[in-house]
Amino acid sequence: MTSVLDVVGVVKTYELEGLEVRALDGVDMAVHEGEMLAIMGPSGSGKSTLMHIIGLLDRPTTGTVTIEDQDVSNMSANELATVRNRRIGFVFQSFNLLARTTAMANVELPLVYAGVAASDRTKRASEALERVGLGDRLKHMPNQLSGGQQQRVAIARALVTAPSIVLADEPTGNLDSRSGVEVMDILQGLNREGITVVLVTHDDRVARHAQRIVHIRDGRIISEEQVEKRVDARAELEALRSGAVPEHVENVWVNGNSGVRPDSDDGAAR
Numbered sequence: 001m002t003s004v005l006d007v008v009g010v011v012k013t014y015e016l017e018g019l020e021v022r023a024l025d026g027v028d029m030a031v032h033e034g035e036m037l038a039i040m041g042p043s044g045s046g047k048s049t050l051m052h053i054i055g056l057l058d059r060p061t062t063g064t065v066t067i068e069d070q071d072v073s074n075m076s077a078n079e080l081a082t083v084r085n086r087r088i089g090f091v092f093q094s095f096n097l098l099a100r101t102t103a104m105a106n107v108e109l110p111l112v113y114a115g116v117a118a119s120d121r122t123k124r125a126s127e128a129l130e131r132v133g134l135g136d137r138l139k140h141m142p143n144q145l146s147g148g149q150q151q152r153v154a155i156a157r158a159l160v161t162a163p164s165i166v167l168a169d170e171p172t173g174n175l176d177s178r179s180g181v182e183v184m185d186i187l188q189g190l191n192r193e194g195i196t197v198v199l200v201t202h203d204d205r206v207a208r209h210a211q212r213i214v215h216i217r218d219g220r221i222i223s224e225e226q227v228e229k230r231v232d233a234r235a236e237l238e239a240l241r242s243g244a245v246p247e248h249v250e251n252v253w254v255n256g257n258s259g260v261r262p263d264s265d266d267g268a269a270r
């Protein structure tokens with residue numbers, strides 16, 4: 001299997017008031033081309049640190065990161081920014097949209113940085129917003145959108161540069177269950193189109209939308225599993241729309257830990 005992302009022996013330490021915090025303690029991980037991978041682990045285990053490193057927002061203290069056969073370990077900040085802009089889209093738990101700025105302008109921003117001409121920007125941004133079902137919300141400000149819609153704007157912003165990898169750090173963490181399923185539906189859709197997706201989650205059910213789950217603890221990968229009965233967000237949405245899942249079950253179900261799980265998600269789309 002070809003990997004798009006290779007993390008080898010990555011250690012990340014932070015200095016805090018003279019004390020060394022070891023956020024990552026020797027991580028080896030390969031992300032395969034076109035896969036959907038979930039990273040799970042307790043709070044403080046190093047998930048966000050790892051996402052920042054593979055997203056080229058931060059550098060390892062030691063170890064190497066290779067993206068599409070390019071060793072990025074010794075790249076300058078400018079070179080890293082270029083690779084990041086071309087290859088990677090980022091989605092955060094807290095959306096990170098600019099306030100008092102329309103959905104369109106938020107989505108256009110990465111294209112502004114990439115030096116894309118204004119007319120092309122408008123076209124691509126509105127296409128990306130349509131792609132996430134927000135074609136009728138182009139002029140809305142973030143505070144005029146629901147949390148789920150804001151997260152979809154953030155996904156459109158991640159998509160607009162046509163990245164080959166989308167990294168999502170707890171993308172459903174601040175959402176109600178239905179909006180969470182909508183976001184997972186979009187991520188699975190992108191993955192079906194060939195985009196590699198890496199997501200971080202605390203929620204076992206969210207993780208099982210992926211093909212593979214990596215478990216991290218104390219800055220180390222402790223195990224990995226192939227997901228056997230993958231959850232298909234499209235089928236979940238269908239079930240929600242048809243009223244097959246009562247709202248209260250939906251809540252327990254998507255938020256996990258209940259053991260209540262309909263079996264309608266067999267044969268998840270690949």
Ligand SMILES: Nc1ncnc2c1ncn2[C@@H]1O[C@H](COP(=O)(O)OP(=O)(O)OP(=O)(O)O)[C@@H](O)[C@H]1O
Binds near residue numbers: 016022042044047
């Ligand atoms: N800038 C920093 N300076 C010092 N320590 C840091 C810094 N960033 C993270 N850490 C520490 O590194 C460890 C890993 O943090 P990280 O944010 O990666 O955890 P996480 O798994 O994403 O947790 P959560 O699930 O709560 O988001 C934690 O102990 C954290 O306190």
Ligand SMILES: [Mg+2]
Binds near residue numbers: 047048049
């Ligand atoms: Mg985190």
